[in-house]
Amino acid sequence: MRYISTRGKAPTLNFEAIVTSGLASDGGLYVPETIPELAEEKIQSWKGLSYQELAVEVMLPFVDECLDRDALTKLVNKSYSTFRAPDVAPLKKLSDNTYVLELFHGPTLAFKDFALQFLGNVLDYVLDKRQENVVIVGATSGDTGSAAIAGCQHCKHVQLFMLHPFGRVSNVQRHQMTTILSNNIHNISIDSHFDDCQDMVKSMFRNGDFIDYPLVAVNSINWTRIMAQIVYYFYAALQLGAPEKPVSFSVPTGNFGDIFAGYIAHRMGLPINKLIVATNSNDILHRFFSNNDYRKTGVDPTLSPSMDIQISSNFERLLFELYNRDGASIERLMDDFSTSGKLTASDEVMTKAQQLFDSAKADDNTIRSVIRSTYDDNNYITDPHTATGIHAARECHKDNTPVIVLSTAHPAKFPDVAQEVLNITPPLPEHLNDLLDRDEHYDQLPNNLEKVKSYITEKLQ
Numbered sequence: 157m158r159y160i161s162t163r164g165k166a167p168t169l170n171f172e173a174i175v176t177s178g179l180a181s182d183g184g185l186y187v188p189e190t191i192p193e194l195a196e197e198k199i200q201s202w203k204g205l206s207y208q209e210l211a212v213e214v215m216l217p218f219v220d221e222c223l224d225r226d227a228l229t230k231l232v233n234k235s236y237s238t239f240r241a242p243d244v245a246p247l248k249k250l251s252d253n254t255y256v257l258e259l260f261h262g263p264t265l266a267f268k269d270f271a272l273q274f275l276g277n278v279l280d281y282v283l284d285k286r287q288e289n290v291v292i293v294g295a296t297s298g299d300t301g302s303a304a305i306a307g308c309q310h311c312k313h314v315q316l317f318m319l320h321p322f323g324r325v326s327n328v329q330r331h332q333m334t335t336i337l338s339n340n341i342h343n344i345s346i347d348s349h350f351d352d353c354q355d356m357v358k359s360m361f362r363n364g365d366f367i368d369y370p371l372v373a374v375n376s377i378n379w380t381r382i383m384a385q386i387v388y389y390f391y392a393a394l395q396l397g398a399p400e401k402p403v404s405f406s407v408p409t410g411n412f413g414d415i416f417a418g419y420i421a422h423r424m425g426l427p428i429n430k431l432i433v434a435t436n437s438n439d440i441l442h443r444f445f446s447n448n449d450y451r452k453t454g455v456d457p458t459l460s461p462s463m464d465i466q467i468s469s470n471f472e473r474l475l476f477e478l479y480n481r482d483g484a485s486i487e488r489l490m491d492d493f494s495t496s497g498k499l500t501a502s503d504e505v506m507t508k509a510q511q512l513f514d515s516a517k518a519d520d521n522t523i524r525s526v527i528r529s530t531y532d533d534n535n536y537i538t539d540p541h542t543a544t545g546i547h548a549a550r551e552c553h554k555d556n557t558p559v560i561v562l563s564t565a566h567p568a569k570f571p572d573v574a575q576e577v578l579n580i581t582p583p584l585p586e587h588l589n590d591l592l593d594r595d596e597h598y599d600q601l602p603n604n605l606e607k608v609k610s611y612i613t614e615k616l617q
């Protein structure tokens with residue numbers, strides 16, 4: 157499999173090259189040159205496979221030039237051995253036609269572990285083979301940072317610098333990042349908010365020559381992350397009768413990475429009736445899917461901080477598909493968007509989008525009431541991100557196909573809401589019992605790009 161850019165002008169790369177890169181050189185995102193289409197019998201033959209076995213089958217066509225079945229199997233087994241649930245991603249019935257896919261049994265209690273445990277292992281495998289070292293720089297509002305650090309803490313060929321906004325990530329999230337003692341992990345707390353951290357990272361990627369190592373991105377512009385997430389769509393749907401019977405998915409969405417993996421699963425042949433985009437009150441995606449109104453506004457802090465986004469980076473990958481993979485159209489649309497802050501799709505594209513996608517938004521009060529009613533009706537405590545997914549499933553789900561809500565975080569990762577609404581503090585899983593008592597290690601820096609850069613260059617000496 158080769159990979160092409162959504163803007164059509166960057167060189168075509170193989171899997172190994174896209175694992176260790178960020179944005180394409182033309183500003184686009186890498187996507188597979190073709191999407192493998194699977195016969196129904198093939199998907200049928202996957203029934204009953206373990207999560208790990210299924211992961212190998214689903215991912216092999218995307219990596220075949222660089223990893224053979226044996227190598228991929230080893231990386232998959234290693235990546236999911238750190239999950240606490242024996243079946244990795246348990247599917248639970250919430251009510252008659254509604255299910256919850258619990259994606260929070262990894263080391264840092266959010267679905268991002270699915271991709272980042274795997275990415276850490278793949279990176280080290282590829283870099284070991286090439287005898288190369290890389291530097292990862294990232295910005296986090298909480299979940300990406302903890303999952304990336306957990307995924308890379310044992311990488312011999314990676315130095316990781318993670319910027320988080322001082323005082324603006326939750327206590328649990330900060331401890332998950334700062335209590336990891338590996339020499340290759342560097343936490344930097346910036347005296348500012350998340351957007352400033354993100355801007356500094358972006359400008360380091362634009363001018364990466366301040367260090368002598370390649371810079372690698374671990375946010376979901378990295379295709380490896382999307383690829384690893386395709387697996388659980390198959391895993392859940394197969395348990396509910398696919399490929400003979402279709403299912404729908406409701407996905408708490410921010411940067412559109414998770415739900416884009418569902419879109420790829422659909423294109424590979426998994427029968428999905430609806431992909432429901434759940435947003436919080438930062439609803440640019442809901443406005444697009446309901447009203448063709450993709451317009452940049454400010455970001456409001458909400459109870460579901462990992463979905464507090466202004467624009468959605470992976471949305472470009474969907475547009476590329478909806479515009480029949482015409483890179484020139486995407487370049488024009490994205491250029492217009494960056495000057496005007498607004499993007500309007502053609503009627504034809506909207507019709508196509510709405511055939512598969514639906515959407516709903518949940519503001520903070522709705523999130524509270526969903527947490528309340530899910531506890532009262534189903535005796536189930538849900539985190540505030542998953543609550544947006546449950547809400548969207550209720551709003552949009554009109555037929556009798558089963559709907560699977562992706563549960564993206566463990567309720568103990570965001571305990572304040574459950575405490576407020578239910579008067580219950582969900583306990584941390586045992587391996588994190590003493591998390592808040594562990595020693596923290598991080599350096600605090602001002603919101604100043606040059607200072608951050610010299611911090612990084614000094615650490616690399």
Ligand SMILES: *Cc1c(COP(=O)(O)O)cnc(C)c1O
Binds near residue numbers: 376408412413565
């Ligand atoms: C990152 C995250 C999301 C949003 O996922 P995207 O792939 O950015 O759409 C939702 N919920 C939680 C808990 C997250 O950490």
